[in-house]
Amino acid sequence: MYFYCYLIALYAFWIVTANSQTAFSPLRPPSFPLAVKTPYLSTWLPAGTGLGPSISGHLAGQWATFWTGEFVEWTGLIRVDGKTFLWMGALAGIPKAEQTYAEYTSTKTAFTFEVGKKVLMQVTFLSPITPLDLKRQSLPFSYMEVQIWPLDGKYHSVQLYTDVSAHWVTGDLNAVVEWNYQQVNDVVYHQVWKQHQQHFSETQDRAEWGNLFYATDYRNGLTVQSGTDDNVRAQFILTGGLTSVLDMNFGSITDRRPVFAYALDLGYMRARPKPVLFTIGLCQDQAVQFLGKNGVRILPSLWKDYFNNDVNALYFAHKDYPTSSLLSTGLDNKIARDSVLAAGTDYLAITSLAVRQAFGATQLVGTALKPYLFMKEISSNGNTQTVDVIFPSSPIFFYLNPHLIALLLDPHFEHQDAGHYPNTYPIHDLGTHYPNATGHTDGRDEPMPLEESGNHLLLILTYAQRTHNLAYLRAHYPILKQWAEYLVSDALYPSHQLSTDDFAGFSANQTNLALKGIIALEAMSRISSLINEPLDAARYTSIAHDYLSKWLVLGINSNANPPHATQTYNNASTFTLLYNLYFDTLAQTHLIPPSVYSLQSSFYPTVQQRYGVPLDSRNPFLTKVDWEIFCAAVAGPETKGLFVKKVKEWLGSTGSMLPFTDLYETDTGEHVRGKTWFMGRPVVGGMFALLALKG
DSSP states (O other), X not given: OOHHHHHHHHHOOOEXXXXXXXXXXXXXXXXXXXXXXXXXXXXXXXXXXXXXXXXXXXXXXXXXXXXXXXXXXEEEEEEETTEEEEEEBOOTTSOBOEEEEEEEOSSEEEEEEXXXXXXXXXXXXXXXXXXXXXXXXXXXXXXXXXXXXXXXXXXXXXXXXXXXXXXXXXXXXTSEEEEEEEEETTEEEEEEEESSOOTTOEETTEESSOEEEEEEEOOTTEEEEEEEHHHHHHHHHHHSSOOOOBOOOOEEHHHHOEEEEEEEEEEEESSOOOOXXXXXXXXXXXXXXXXXXXXEEEEEBGGGGTOSSHHHHHHHHHHTHHHHHHHHHHHHHHHHHHHHHHHHHHHHHHHHHHHHHHHTTEEEEEOSSSEEEEEBOTTTTOOBSOHHHHHHHHHHHHHXXXXXXXXXXXXXXXXHHTTOOOSSSOOSOSOSSTTEEOOOTTSOSOOOHHHHHHHHHHHHHHHHHHHOOHHHHHHHHHHHHHHHHHHHHHSSSOOSBOOSOGGGOOBSSBHHHHHHHHHHHHXXXXXXXXXXXHHHHHHHHHHHHHHHHHHHHHSEETTSSSOEEOSBTTOTTOOBOOGGGXXXXXXXOOOSOHHHHHHHHHHGGGGOBTTBOOSBTTBTTEEEHHHHHHHHHTSOHHHHHHHHHHHXXXXXXXXXXXXXXXXXXXXXXXXXXXXXXXXXXGGGGXXXXXXXXXX
């Protein structure tokens, strides 16, 4: 089927639950990505063991959800020889098709069913990822392909049904929605939108503007209907078809409960017919408000530069499925091959789950001549373009297309070069309410001066090394030097401030944070050398080496057995994941002596818990999965294997039902007690830390 089939045969890389006949490959994740393409098209199937054996990881029996957990009704029914079965959704009183297999790759999630012991059915969800093709990557569409074929070689009468509800278009259930049904050439589509559009506004993290499209091919046997959920679904259950009556009595989601449905009569089947394809997407002409060099501008979605309108974009996307699928399978195979070579099949289970989530927090906007890649800080606070979220996300971009790093950093440089931010260190984010990138002209953003200074310098050096774009360094050299001077004053003895792990609070003299600043000063020396600034290069490397010699005394507990870095200076009872060591290798600064890598690699196994290694000694049962994989990437082989194995075991056994959380408890494997945040975040791009080193 996919490259995974080869891996399954070669490595026996699958599991079957004790309470279900469903086999999962490579594992049953906390949540399956279904249609995950942008911050506003982010649909998941909760799958964690906490749901119970009858529905954990099953497409039928529960509603798909937005990443926040609010359900978005997406229904699937199939009628075989007059009997109706449920294959997607949570409708009561309808027997479920028997799910036998579920798998995910980097871009696809597929479910296989036996229906009434008569037909086989495979449902594949594809969210294309094309990091080298910005036109396709900018399209806010995902696909669902359904294939059906007889089990027994006999003729069977088969009808297929699917619908989506108005829940997809707004987080306000009292909002009035409108809809229509149209056809363009041989493609038909339902279009749904909120009656009163509120641009650049969210409710429950859902966009309050834009058009939802649900499309399929026009073909013989196709009927359609819109109306209240009970009426439309009952029509199919009773007759195997729809009335093709479009109820245009608009109302609120709560009052009208409208759904938008297709039914397809496949007739009497004996052989496998042509697959049935559905395309779903949420289109917004205007995507981001941005305060740049020319004041506040409205940036369009990038797909607007290629297509006159959203209907043309929809038509292209639907017809492009064969190409998008082929490109995505190529990406699946590349990631599978590289992941297995880097750290085995356990690592592949981790990387392949992270891809759609990392890219799904981003939107390509602007024009083909001047594109930007904007990122939402999913779940932790909804900020726009947070630097210390871009930083842990960056390995996937360095691995797949390092030019995307510049598209992420460009808005920051344009905003700060224009003088919109008053502080001498970098801004933390470009706005507290995505997609409003209007900055913090009062300078009162979340204060992470050392963190963000170091992040910028390390990211831009690595970008320049991968792309050889020295002009980019020259263009931004003055402000990079300004930020480096902040590090000269604060890197060795960090003031009472936050690191990226802001949930842990303010602290002075954080060992790991200081290390970032010191490595970043060496990075500034390398930047200066690359653009022929020898005096600056000599100065910054001299300071970095001087600071490092002191840090090795202040931040390493040499008397411990084994020795290790402390969480804060001269505090022998503390420890930390020294994840900032990673960029010393990735950015090729090679400042830190091998002994530090070695001692940390030897230390981590001594504090391991059942599901991982704690972030630091402030909470011995709390960790961040991105930082664990950063540490794994620069650890010795045994410790690297330990990190990867622990993370894979956690993913496959946690009771969490959230999209790939990056903050979890190492003793229980659960999401942090009492917290509903740190889920679905793009920082899982950090799962590619091992692969980025090979780029």
